[in-house]
Amino acid sequence: MNPAPETPRRTGGDVLVEVMRRHGITTAFGVISIHNLPLVEAVDRDLKFVEMRHEAAAVNAADAFARASGGIGVALTSTGTGAGNAAGSMVEALTAGSRVLHITGQIESEYLAPGRPAASRGVIHEFPAQPQMLEAVSAHASTITDAKEADAELESAIAHIQSAPTGPASVEWPTNLQYLASPDRQRPAECSPRVVAAADPDSIARAADLLAHAKSPLIWLGGGAADAGDAVSALAHRLGAGIFTSNSGRGIVSEADPLVIGNFATTPAARELIADADVMLAVGTHFRSNETASYTLSLPATLIQVDVEPATLGRVYPAEVALAGDALRTVTALAEAIESPSGTDGWRERVEDLRQRVRADLSDYIGGYAEICAAIRSALPARSVIARDVTIPSSQWGNRLLPIYNRATNIFPLGGGIGQGLAMGIGAAHARPEVPTLVMVGDGGLAVHLGELASLAGSGAHVIVMVFNDGGYGVLRNMQEKNGFRRSGVDLHTPRFDLLAASMDMPYRLIQGPGSIADALADAVHRAGPTMIEVDVTALDPTPGAFVPPVHVPTEAHS
DSSP states (O other): OOOOOOOOOOOHHHHHHHHHHHTTOOEEEEOOOTTTHHHHHHHHHHSEEEEOSSHHHHHHHHHHHHHHHSSOEEEEEOSTHHHHHHHHHHHHHHHHTOOEEEEEEESOGGGOOTTTTTTOOOOTTOOTTHHHHHHHHSSEEEEOOSGGGHHHHHHHHHHHHHSSSOOOEEEEEEHHHHHHOOGGGOOOOOOOOOOOOOOOHHHHHHHHHHHHTOSSEEEEEOGGGGGGHHHHHHHHHHHTOEEEEOSTTTTSSOTTSTTEEESOTTSHHHHHHHHHOSEEEEESOOOOGGGTTTTTOOOOSSEEEEESSGGGTTSSSOOSEEEESOHHHHHHHHHHHOOSOOOOTTHHHHHHHHHHHHHHHHHHHTTTHHHHHHHHHHHSOTTOOEEEOSSHHIIIIITTTSOOSSGGGEEOOTTOOTTOHHHHHHHHHHHOTTSOEEEEEEHHHHHHTTTHHHHHHHHTOOEEEEEEESSBOHHHHHHHHHTTOOOOSOBOOOOOHHHHHHHTTOOEEEEOSTTOHHHHHHHHHHSSSOEEEEEEGGGOSSOOOOOOOOOOOOOSOOO
16 A cells, blocks of 8 residues: 655745635746745645746746736746846836736845945855846845745735736845745735825816817827726717827727727828827826827827826926826716816817828738738737837838737837847737737847747647748848948848747648738637747738837037
8 A cells, every 4th residue: 555645844835836826826936946946836735836937938928927917927937046037027027017926036035234235255056136136127136034924025025016007026045944934824814906086176177178169189098007907988978089099009999999099199191180189188108209209299289198107297398287096096086076078079080080191001011021911910819918128120011000909918128129029929818718828029039038939839829930031130230221320230140940840749831922911810720739930021012111219319529
């Protein structure tokens, strides 16, 4: 008779599992290490642990999981170099305000030098300034210093993650305290997200009066308006207001809505419309440089700005009325305070006409890409996430022309870092396993984390990796050519993607010229598991117009 298996020892991993279950978190992404073994073992046993090949990718996957699910993404990494590897992706999560819980290991607590780094004694794997690094790349960072405080520290981190403005939290957990922590020996923790105060009632009344008397109103949505989509849509239709968005604000109101112009504010036709607008309501946007043509875009003098962060109000464009408060509550209060809006005959029609015109103009300009754009939208379910890396198809038309119906399906590196798209697609696919996820990536961006193809193949997630191959960094190549620079560092050695896919037992299709993308996408959508589709950019027909990033290059020195 075989002896009965011993009851597994309860560790800090069980504390983590209980905290995750308490908040409805089902999945963690990470790289296993001697500095997180108890955590990984417990999550893998009781929940779902997705093995990634690099710590940066683990955080990217957790980030996208959070964006696609609306919940919290968890990333488990090692200490020192492992935590450093994760830092760049934590910057992305911080930039995007993503709800990411990053738990990193740490050397044994008895060796942690007080007042680090000055008192460091050189323990292997030690990085004395790790707390400072984590503070720099996180909205909240802390260290577990007592095994009985693990639950409380994790709950405090989650409360910070969920507090507006949201953002990632990092917790470093010494290895010995991971083993010594036990669920039945934790200090009770009561942590709640911060409550955002309501916007000032007098300012609400003033803004409502301006909107009620507007003859040609516009709305600009940023990512901070994410929870206010229905309220914004209702207000826009009541006012007859056109809706512009930042890239991050896309899909907050479905881009099928006839009043949604979208991420086209800097086009010449849109500038003309904005010049004729008398009031603009901006909700949850920072007016980033790339979406305002480096701040050269002129906005209506009467700007009403809503943001949860008071410091944002009026920082880029002067705000006639500044409303510090939660987007949903503030927009709802504005709508309730508007009794009978004026409106102007013909304004709604101008908005709808512009919406169609800017899309038609871009569709004509991108040549053979237009067929791919249309095929993607036709093939993918509306709930499918489209994870876009930094590449010409993403920057030229993916971030404007490709219709987005729900913000949670529009996942991309908001901070502009290349190479994060594949890992983001993996994370999103685990958040929405019932539908396929599409990853749009260039050959250069995919090469940054080629190892994550193995993570994808191992997980079996339903991800369609669409590689746009132009033999290097096409965006920078175009920038060099336009500005008369020497062509340097942009023509890269590119792998054989058919062989790469075969090595992962991944179905592969090559697209050269028109007429075949729809069938390739249909096959990939209906096949469970990962697929790779390579698009030969040099064979696109008609040839797309060139895309040059909107980066200012000084032409003369100023003293």
